[in-house]
Amino acid sequence: MSEKKILEESSLILNRRSFLGKSALGVGGAALASVMGCNLFDTSENGVLSPANNLSGAKGILNGLHHPAKIKRVIYLFQSGGPSQLELFDYKPLLNVRRGEELPESIRNGQRLTGMTSGQASFPLVGSQFDFKRYGKNGTWISDLLPYTSKIVDDICIIKSMYTEAINHDPAVTFFQTGSQQPGRPSIGSWLSYGIGSENDNLPAFTVLLSRGTGRPQGQPLYTRLWGNGFLHSLHQGVQFRAAKDPVLYLNDPKGTTKDTKRAMLDQLAALNDKHYQEFGDPEIQSRIAQYEMAYRMQTSVPNVMNIDDEPDYIYKMYGTDAKIPGTYAANCLLARKLAEKDVRFIQLYHMGWDQHADLPNALSKQAKDVDQASAALVADLKQRGLLEDTLIVWGGEFGRTNYSQGPLTADTYGRDHHPRSFSMWMAGGGIKPGIVHGETDDFGYNIVRDPVHVHDFQATMLHLLGIDHKKLTYKYQGRRFRLTDVEGHIIKNILA
């Protein structure tokens, strides 16, 4: 049988199944699952499905959605390290006026500082070295560092009033991605894979793309637990798509062999495994056969989606020439669009290097240049394809940066420490009011004065857009029902369209 034909046939067979094999259960599936003793569902003590958990053909654990969804998928452009809101989105001319003056105690108001500046004798205020101008219908202030983002300002919602409790990278990034500062909980993408499953039969529901910033190439590290499944089934872990020989780990056939050899091997395996199943009756054997077929399909589907050679020139003009270099942020944004087109549920990008403790003006210019054009292009590209309506794009880091200089403030340079109490991020896409600014900080850019948004609020809102009540997507582990938003989280109603 030709490869193409097999692919067609198996995708026909499996087209109602989720990528990683556990969802897409119809009602019959639910009954069967309980017969098979698979506790996919929160069963009562007696294995009887409680009404709230009865399946109605939905994929994932949820019994349909809690309310109609505005979006089907998320692209999360995570800017790792803590981008400075003061040089990018939160325009504070007062800091330029009072440059070099001490941060008033009334403003700091007991905020705990990181170990890096808590010993500093002086906290000299410093304003942005980059100018801001007004853009869009509402005249939103955007920094000169973001010339492309300034052009899409009418499509995005800027939140200037984000805050977190974490003051250091590891706990702060972990908090954004898992809802808890300490490691061990599932990441957002894993929750979605568990909750609502996949829309694509040949690709993972949760994919991860990494890139390294030019502003601080040796910045903060990342950890695979950020896309880990925590206590959820490992079927829900994020799958890293890499700009390496193996775009997904272990994807490539051993050298010297071909697809045809692989097909022959799988056929042989299936026949022998099936014979074994006839003897032992263990359904896991059948599952194994199916998973090998899925692996086989991935070997085609992943390289296909990763191949950006066929993109026309105007696309590269939009995303920038970096987009031709695999592994760059721009290339990853382009890939993100392709994955979105394939209905991958959660597409997580990480761009490292936003940790400007020193040499901020120089390093931040490079970081901004890394991401500005491609981020804006992604919004525009999805829009022109009609995909922005049901996709959420998120741009932001784990915390902001202080309004005072870390280390000496000189005529042409300064640094900024981590600031958890206020920072900016933006969102765009389905269900989000475009062209607005939400929240406000004081004139010092230190405290929030209007509409604070906590990390859990952001997470609750993202789930809400996907049709999920964040309080109801739970997993019982070690006796407790866990959720992404822990015990907090309020939907940010004012940004909803």
Add this chain to the structure above:
Amino acid sequence: MKKIEWQILSIRFIKKITLILLIVIGAFSCKNEANYSEIAMSTKDMAKIPDKIDFTFHVKPIISDRCFKCHGPDKNAIEGDFSMVTPEDAYKLLGKEKDHYAIVPGNVEKSELVNRIFSTDANVVMPPPESNLDLTNYEKEILKKWIEQGAEYKTHWAFTPPQKQAIPDNNENWGNNEIDAFILKKIKENNLSPSATAPKEKLIRRVTFDLTGLPPSPSDIDDFLADTSENAYEKVIDKLLDSQDYAENMASEWMDIARYADTHGYQDDFERIMWPWRDWVIHAFNKNMPYDKFVTDQLAGDLLPNASLEQILATGFNRNHKITYEGGVIPEEYRVEYVEDRTQTFGTAFLGLTLECARCHDHKYDPISQEEHFSFYSFFNNIDEQGLVPGGRNTIPKPFINITEKEKEDVLSFVQLQKSSRKNLPVMVMQEMEKPRQTYVLDRGAYDQPTTEVFPNTPTAILAFPEAYPKNRLGLAKWLFNPDNPLTARVAVNRFWQRMFGTGLVASSFDFGNQGALPTHPELLDFLAIKLRDEGWDTKKILKYIALSATYQQQTIITKEALEKDPTNKLLARAPRIRLSAEMIRDQALAISGLLNKEIGGPSVKPYQPEGLWKETTGGGGGSTASYIPSEGKDLYRKSLYTFWKRTVPPPSMMTFDASSRDLCSVIRQETNTPLQALVLLNDPQLVEASRVLASNAMISSGDVTNQIKSIFKSATSRLPDAEELEALNGYYSNMLSKIKNEEVNAADYLSIGATKLDKTMAVEDLAALALTAHTILNLDETITKG
């Protein structure tokens, strides 16, 4: 299901009917994604309300899960002044007017609880809609009938000491020891029968994997088949328990429990040196150290009278938690995390309790107050440690001991110092401060919110802390092994059971509390717990005893009837069919190909790993964990137990097969079945190389292709292929050979994978065809299954 269950599924000839089958296959891939709180009960009984309601088995799981959140042990969370924890609370007069009762034993009409749970009024119904908890009709009926029958309470089963149990009568001609009497009783109650004994090939494969983590060698199998003496099987067990492989295999599980890693875990994730502690664990299993001593040394070896350096080294157990080097942190915040981690590990590993759930408030389900949580915590709070380690990546956090040639010669002969390039190994241990650090309840668990001072103590609901015991970790260890401690022996023996059967008698081996699973065989659990305790906490002895049971030796075939009556195999009317662990899969490939390097201990090694994996996530911290430099030569082929564990980027092929991340103490692994696993088995260079070496060895021992295939098949599955399988594999071999000859396969390229030199004495085409055949055999479901 009945209709399609026995349908032949052939991927090549899938017809429409199998569409349904395939859709539901997803459901099968979910072993262990468990809501563990279930009861052994056949599906037939599911909807039937029992005649006599039992508090422990029927009522408690419901009220704990649905009611305790607001009416449970957390006294600060009690709603409506109504608690259901004790009968006194549950039966008391309620309301401002003191005019009603939630529960009136024997009187359903007067019991407001019944009224509330059956109410359709959203303002009245319990649990309230906003709790996102609800009761099924079955559960409502259970609660109603319980009240009708007198609303009797019983102490939580796990908090009363194990009771001596009468051995059930066994009139059947089945069974080898007491285990079988207990198991058989339940099997018969459910109208099932035990399965026949597994074929000898399967049995030796199963027991060899369970005890040593490796497959039996072909000669082990032949010897066993040839040995017709009555105690042939027992001799196999004795030999296995006597091997170094046993000790390493036991250590392998202990690494998960002890959250062992070779790096510090947070942020830059620098290297640490804890492997001498791991060498001690192997040493301890090797000499069959009794479990009580094994645990006492690890918890409090430093506090024993005249503590030896070995006993101090053992306390490294408490220091295997993550430690941060991230510049900006507030040290005390992290120091508190370390103490919490030690406390949590103690709870999970030895008590089977979720002590961590009482950090921010009283436990919602179990009788552990926040104050009692911090009393536990205070045992672990007295070492002179720092939340943030000053001095950068090469500083080992204090307190630590230095191991040099002198220490090795004096006491620590088992530490494989000579394998290290260092002459001095700083290993973190416990060392009590002279003046204990003051410990406080931390409001909401926050490091900077101390409230009431607390002192070392244990919850009375479990076992009061005897006055005579020292109020330190040594006293805590004594308390743990006090004969009246209701949990220690049960938790330990349950884990031994779990390693032999895949699932414990208490499925939630991490939680014996109110939210945990109930024991499927409570009497057997008590019997085994007492046996373990009274016979000297002898690990080898109890494992041998379990292995000798007829229950353990059953075959795995799942009949249609058994699948219907007991889908999850709680009754054990058949042996479970268990996939090999991540370590076993790789170690088996190494062992059967002859690549395995059986050296013991020493610094962890770096086998094959996809290029660039560490580099692409690393920060500016530098050091030995910034980029992965694979080991060379025979260090590539050490057992997986010795694979270097970088916590923030753990070995991907092992994680794919459900290894624990080592972030926290873990006493059970998931068993999943995913496409990423298929990719590892199909494409990991280690598997390809092992296939080639396996083929090459087969060609050396025989010139005949059929014999070569037979020997490879036997190495991988522990049995010879039948005629049909042999024909299929021969056909496959010929097919591959012609592809190679047609140059559809580049044999030279395929054979060049892996660091082992190619044996040039044999024909490349033949070797490649046989290697591809071996590679297929290594991918069989049977090959990655125990037996």
